[in-house]
Amino acid sequence: SQDQAAAEEAVHYAMAHLEAPKRILLISAAAGVMEELEKYGLESIDYVELDPDLTKVLFDFNLLKRIQPLRVIHADARAFLAGALPGYDAIIVNLDDPQTFQTNRFFTDRFFALARSRLSGEGVLGFSMGGFDNYLAEPQRRKLSSVYHTAKHYFPHVLLLPGERVFFICSRRPLETDIPGRLRAKGIATLYIDAYYEGNVTPERIATLRRQMNPPAPLNAELAPYVMRAVFSEWFAKFHSSPLWFMGALAAAVALYFWRTSRVEFILFSTGWMTMGSEILVIFAFQIFFGYIYFQIGIIVTVFLAGLLPGAIWGRRLAGRGRRALILSDVALIVLLGATFAAVHVGDRLGQAFYLFLGFSVSFACGLQFPAALRLQGEGGRAVTAIFSADLIGAALGTLVTSTILIPYLGITGAIGVLTGLKVLSLLMAGTLHENPIAKTVSS
Numbered sequence: 001s002q003d004q005a006a007a008e009e010a011v012h013y014a015m016a017h018l019e020a021p022k023r024i025l026l027i028s029a030a031a032g033v034m035e036e037l038e039k040y041g042l043e044s045i046d047y048v049e050l051d052p053d054l055t056k057v058l059f060d061f062n063l064l065k066r067i068q069p070l071r072v073i074h075a076d077a078r079a080f081l082a083g084a085l086p087g088y089d090a091i092i093v094n095l096d097d098p099q100t101f102q103t104n105r106f107f108t109d110r111f112f113a114l115a116r117s118r119l120s121g122e123g124v125l126g127f128s129m130g131g132f133d134n135y136l137a138e139p140q141r142r143k144l145s146s147v148y149h150t151a152k153h154y155f156p157h158v159l160l161l162p163g164e165r166v167f168f169i170c171s172r173r174p175l176e177t178d179i180p181g182r183l184r185a186k187g188i189a190t191l192y193i194d195a196y197y198e199g200n201v202t203p204e205r206i207a208t209l210r211r212q213m214n215p216p217a218p219l220n221a222e223l224a225p226y227v228m229r230a231v232f233s234e235w236f237a238k239f240h241s242s243p244l245w246f247m248g249a250l251a252a253a254v255a256l257y258f259w260r261t262s263r264v265e266f267i268l269f270s271t272g273w274m275t276m277g278s279e280i281l282v283i284f285a286f287q288i289f290f291g292y293i294y295f296q297i298g299i300i301v302t303v304f305l306a307g308l309l310p311g312a313i314w315g316r317r318l319a320g321r322g323r324r325a326l327i328l329s330d331v332a333l334i335v336l337l338g339a340t341f342a343a344v345h346v347g348d349r350l351g352q353a354f355y356l357f358l359g360f361s362v363s364f365a366c367g368l369q370f371p372a373a374l375r376l377q378g379e380g381g382r383a384v385t386a387i388f389s390a391d392l393i394g395a396a397l398g399t400l401v402t403s404t405i406l407i408p409y410l411g412i413t414g415a416i417g418v419l420t421g422l423k424v425l426s427l428l429m430a431g432t433l434h435e436n437p438i439a440k441t442v443s444s
Helices: 004-015 033-040 052-060 077-083 109-118 138-152 179-186 192-200 203-211 226-238 243-260 263-290 297-306 308-317 319-350 352-377 381-431
Strands: 023-027 044-049 070-074 088-093 119-130 157-161 165-171
Touching (some): 004 033, 004 088, 004 119, 004 179, 004 192, 023 077, 044 052, 044 077, 052 070, 088 109, 119 138, 138 157, 138 226, 157 203, 179 192, 226 381, 243 381, 263 297, 263 319, 263 352, 263 381, 297 308, 297 352, 308 319, 308 352, 319 352, 319 381, 352 381
Parallel strands (some): 023 044, 023 088, 044 070, 088 119
Antiparallel strands (some): 119 165, 157 165
């Protein structure tokens, strides 16, 4: 069903600030927005929606109206915007709150920079997040504050309009709060805004909301998404729990494992952790830089497995020099982490093939270590079990910790730093090994 109030807010809160808009970009759409956009006599409406089945349902059931200047584009909106020509008078984002990394891409520093570069000099960016009636809870305040101060880095003027959803109107020129007055001056009729705006969106509520953006929360950077950290904390708070308990229990279990494992096992443990952590990082990088991930995730998993066999075959040639092979492969993995760090700062300019090659190289170096590790650990059944167990335990923990702790709380660059530190420790241990089969514990 159509929500008239939501449709009017989504469109007119942004469009009312434009004198003679001609070209706009609509990222996703709510029922009823086309009728509201039709009132402006636009020359071009680029409507970008990822799912073609969704647009079919919206049009077939008359939730969206097919108007004359409408162009429907089925693509990832970030990717489309990156390739679009500048000159949009308005970019209107109709997305849910950033509860996932996929959605959060439209509330980060890089998105605001991209949106600004594609807007005309007088253009506006409009989007919204969950609001409040009378009381703004602290977790939601932090999320709103983070996005607000991030947007302020790219738009000198950011207007916040309170309600069931808080609307952000961003521009390089001053903005006015008298939305009904501007619409009446343009001769644009509305039902909800004309009747209820002045009673619901009062100057006092606008000023109160603006004051609550301080103290400022950390910026919602693409490589360090503070909003996602707040979402994780919010989920723990709902169940009266804390991530500290989980982190503490995990740290204790890992410490106990380290106490009883050999140095060679620790090296394979750290490699398994780093390999799966790198795979998670590449998946997130794909999602951030290239958009929709599900078509590519099979390819990503494949390349992170494809290098294991050729790496193991090549590693058999170096097995007689096991210590040297482990040292060289650890150095290679640290270099690949450095390449990952550089790649995520460059963004999508390197292309998808680079990230896939990175994944293959990591798995190749991982596979290269197994023959050398077995040579140093001893090639009996217990040694094989210990080596493969160490790798699998490291891989499981790398997946869990990287995705639930490192990236949400430290960001992608922080996660790379932790993985690098782990491999540097592994490299130092590899340097203390002897070429003869020895299985000293880490604690010794």
